[in-house]
Amino acid sequence: METGDARRALLHGLIDHAPTFPPAALTPPVALAEDARASSSRHAFMLARLVWPSSRLAELPSSPRAISAVLDAPLPRGARVEAVEARYEDRFASLAALAGEAYVEVPLDERLEERLDELAEHGLRAKVRCGGADVPAGAELAGFVRGCRERSLVFKATAGLHRAVRSNGDHGFLNLLAAVVFEGDEEEALQETERSVFALDAESFAWRGRRASAQELARVRRDVFHSIGSCSFFEPVEELVALGMLPA
Secondary structure, three states: OOOOOOHHHOOOOOEEEEOOOOOOOOOOOHHHHHHHHHOOOOOOOOEEEEEEHHHHHHOOOOOOHHHHHHHHHHHHHOOOOOEEEEEEEHHHHOOOOOOOOEEEEEOOOOOOOHHHHHHOOOOOOOEOOOOOOOOOOOOHHHHHHHHHHHHHOOEEEOOOOOOOEEEEEOHHHHHHOOOOOOOOHHHHHHHOOOOOEEHHHHEEEOOOOOOEHHHHHHHHHOOOOOEEEOOHHHHHHHHHHOOOOOOO
């Protein structure tokens, strides 16, 4: 990862592309074509893994790019994946052996601290759902961010993060990034709706007077916030272009 440019440090490998999942729900051939278009685009540096259901891994080409498998079925024998994603209810003991990284989706409820402790104990990573049928309150999501940071627990986020900045009750991915980067202001960053108070250029990422350098952003992305899962690669990119944070 390039760490001299804050835009690269913050956005490199940010998007785990999940085109077969709702709301896009593309068929495998169309999903692979869309992923290929993302891979060859100007902003392909933002592309991380291809997220794919474990039940449909057989439909992938023999030499796909890096895969994160969502475990809706047992992982096929001999499957080569970089990461797996599971629900909290799945057995932890077997997850760490399946791939180099294992993400477990945790409910944001009264047992959150206990669940995060358990993930850290087993050497697993966390996953949080930010949208869909239930959109977590800013305070709940802020508690999750703080809990992961306190435990040095790497996490990814998914669902409802197509917009850069919070609007119409939906969380924004820049809000979430700011909540992770600017410790102590998690809830305020997540509730922010004013687009003009976010800034990103070669020197730094800023929000309401707080500023982080490329080196700090690279550390946060490595040690705390891995990626967001999105069924669309281009919608988040277009949001950043509209904000002037990326070239058209």
